[in-house]
Amino acid sequence: MAYTQPALAYAETALEPHISAKTISFHYGKHHVAYINNYNNLVAGTPMDSQSIEEVILAVANDPQKVGIFNNGAQAWNHSFYWNCLSPNGGGTPTGPLAAKIDADFGSFEKFREELKNAATTQFGSGWAWLVLDNGTLKVVKTGNAQTPLTGGQVPILTIDVWEHAYYLDYQNRRPDYVSAIIDNLLDWEFAARNFAAAN
Ligand code: MN3
Numbered sequence: 001m002a003y004t005q006p007a008l009a010y011a012e013t014a015l016e017p018h019i020s021a022k023t024i025s026f027h028y029g030k031h032h033v034a035y036i037n038n039y040n041n042l043v044a045g046t047p048m049d050s051q052s053i054e055e056v057i058l059a060v061a062n063d064p065q066k067v068g069i070f071n072n073g074a075q076a077w078n079h080s081f082y083w084n085c086l087s088p089n090g091g092g093t094p095t096g097p098l099a100a101k102i103d104a105d106f107g108s109f110e111k112f113r114e115e116l117k118n119a120a121t122t123q124f125g126s127g128w129a130w131l132v133l134d135n136g137t138l139k140v141v142k143t144g145n146a147q148t149p150l151t152g153g154q155v156p157i158l159t160i161d162v163w164e165h166a167y168y169l170d171y172q173n174r175r176p177d178y179v180s181a182i183i184d185n186l187l188d189w190e191f192a193a194r195n196f197a198a199a200n
Contacts, residue, residue, distance in 0.1 A: 002040040003073075005033060006080050008019045014088040018181040023169045027052075031165050032079040044091045053077055054150060061151040074146040082161045084145060087188035098196045105138040109114040115138040115140045115182055120179040129179075131158040131192070133199045154198040158192045 008028060012021040038141050042047050048056045048069070057073050060066035078084050082131035093109050094102060106112035112131075118131035123142040138195060149156050167178035 001049065002044075003036055003076055004178060005076075006035050006083065008083055010086075010088050015186060017081055017088060018170075018185050019086070019167075020170050023167070023183050026169070027161075028079075028083065032076070032083075035072045035075040035079065039069065039076050042069045042072060044163065047138070071146040074086055074148045074150075077161065078146065078148055079161070082128075082159050084191050085158050085160070086102060086182070086186045087190055088186075088189070090188045091183070091185040092189065096193060097200075098189070098193045101138055101196065112138075112140070116160070117176070117183060120162050121176045123162050126163040129160045130154075130156055130163060133196065134155055155195065157195045158187060158200075 005028075009025070013161075014023040018094070019123070022119065029037070031196070039053070043056060048059070050060070053073055053076060057070065057077060058072070060070045093099065102109055102112050106115060116129060116131060118144040119140050123129060123144065124143065127142055127147070129142040130143065130149050132139055132141055132149045134141075134152075134154045138157070139154070141154065143149065160179060162175060167175060172180040
């Protein structure tokens with residue numbers, strides 16, 4: 001069955017001024033939709049059509065014959081995850097077990113924040129910065145293009161899309177400003193806490 005785009009949990013204007021409605025309209029309404037349509041067209045009529053998108057991503061990750069399925073499927077999944085990482089009531093700091101684990105694994109929230117910002121700003125070209133749980137340890141990692149931590153067995157907790165289409169209308173070349181705006185104002189720590197709890 002076809003993969004369907006999850007509804008946004010907020011209005012297209014809700015993330016302003018940090019991310020404009022115009023960016024959301026293109027990013028959610030055009031880029032993400034295109035990845036999903038491409039993915040559905042590529043798996044239609046194949047056995048992959050009956051698998052979950054996560055199963056397909058893992059199955060085709062290292063298959064040079066299925067690069068198109070991987071790229072579109074992983075981008076479909078990464079973006080669905082990304083929209084959930086953002087909230088008009090986001091930013092600030094985590095609480096509870098996730099906050100304690102960040103302190104334990106990074107030293108402090110401030111050190112984690114610097115590591116995430118550094119990963120997001122130094123990812124060369126298109127890609128993603130992530131907070132993941134890797135064998136019981138929280139880590140910040142970055143992935144290029146459509147690559148996703150799912151293929152390495154890491155559990156995504158949060159992500160920031162650093163493809164230019166994510167910020168160019170609002171920030172042009174100023175990727176660090178976009179990254180800071182997300183970390184300080186939009187990251188949904190309640191979503192992150194649910195991902196962390198589900199992984200334990
Ligand atoms: Mn994107």
